[in-house]
Amino acid sequence: MKKFTVKAIAVALASVCGSAAFAGAITSPAASSETKYAVESLTNSTDITAPAIVYTMGVARTTAQDFTVILTPSAGSTFTAGSCATALPVVAGGGAAATVSQKRSSSTECAYEVDVTTAFTTATTLTFTGLAYDTHTLATAGNIAGVTIALKDLGETAFIDNTGSLSRNVAISGNALKLVAAADTATKADVNDENGPLFGFVTVGDDVDAVAKATFVVKNNNDGGPWLKPDGATTWDFVNDGTSIAVTVAGNFAGLATNGFLAASAVGPAITATATAAGTTGTFTIATTNVGAAGTDTNVTTTFTSARNTSLNTSRTFGVSAVGDVVTGADVALTGNSAWWVWGANASQLVTPYFTTDSLYLSRFFFLNTSGAAVSYSAQCFAENTVTVTVNSNALPNNGLLNNGQTMLPASSICSFAGSTRGSIIFTVNAPINTVKGSYQAVNPGTGDNVVTPLSRPYNQANTTE
Secondary structure, X not given: OOXXXXXXXXXXXXXXXXXXXXXXXXXXXXXXXXXXXXXXHOOOOOOEEOOOEEEEOOOOEOOOOOEEEEEEEOXXXXXXXXXXXXXXXXXXXXXXEEEEEXXXXXXXXXXXXXXXXXXXXXXXXXXXXXXXXXXXXXXXXXXXXXXXXXXXXXXXXXXXXOOOOEEEEEEEEEOOEEEEOOOEOOOEEEOOOOOOOOOEEEEEOOEEEOEEEEEEEEEEOOOOOOOEOOOOOOEOOHHHHEEEEEEEEEOOOOOEEEEEEEEEEOOOOOEOEEXXXXXXXXXXXXXXXXOOOOOEEEEEEEEEEEOOOOOOOOOEEEEEEEEEEEOOXXXXXXXEEEEEEEEEEOOEEXXXXXEEOOXXXXXXXXXXXXXXXXXXXXXXXEEOOOOOEEXXXXXXXXXXXXXXXXXXXXXXXXXXXOOOOEEEEEEXXXXXHHHEEEEEEEEOOOOOOEEEEXXXXXXXXXXXXX
């Protein structure tokens, strides 16, 4: 038996391993450099044109080594069969030449025969230009379309130039139109509003007295692109390729002034906005003329004007979302932010759903104020039945102040009910919620019953220090 020396084996292995360096490759488009298509410009049946695909030979081919090239689409995609002829490979580089003809064409395959007339080298390339996709999955952002290339002998029984097929993604889709709504937590209801506690807003930033504002951004092909139209060359632009953006602002619009919900773009004409004073939804439409050109961001500002005749309470949350209507593709849902505009207050509120002014009871409220100073308060009472309610605001116990430490307030001295003795109450306190706590006590001296109920915090108030 023939024996091989260690040196001979090493040389043989080096020869085999070294040959892998000469394997053919798809050299264009480069990996992770797919053409970017805007989902707003297409459906899954919109024809798209792939960028030029270049295959570089890995080994030389002589004039006696003719071969076949087969292109197939990635899963979920099909070719436009007629584009197989358009994409007939062009041979170049290394002085090579060939006669190229089409063997087969269908929606799932483009096959070509390459008859070598001047020897190929490792500098020789095959370029496929104009290959088109008839169907794909690019109408969903983030999906891809690709191609697989196989070089085989003329009889298509064995691979050449590689041990198998090579694949490359040539297209990826994404959203060219986006809505970005960064959280705005600056708006505060003002307990010191001159029209009433929490009737207006603290003056800060864009907010002043009766008016609060929040802004979001419309991005017109200005994120991760540029995203292109189906021709693979033209930039998608909402100004030219869109129709409108329907915006919805969801939240509590109670206390809104008549026509108090407004919207304005930094670009173009005025925007008409609609919301009801007691409703939960505000809407408006952004036109193409309200948005800057492709590659820019446009600020859109919404305005809430308070009627200043009722409390806005201490906490509200507004979400914003939108639907973009476009010329070619399907409507596009723009996610926005469900907690976009979050209101707070420079006060806190404490509530009990029941108290009594019946003289049979010793009915009292107790407060613990740890803020270090006396703080003012106001009260809003609600009767059990539809009867007259009087808030004794001109004679609030302790002159409308909660002393530092403990304060006791007789219930009957705060509110009076005509025709009823039972009701609910909301205390609005000019102090952070984490510094004031309260409870309600009802004692029946005749029976000895003694009920103590902690006052609760409505509206999800945070433990804020504002």
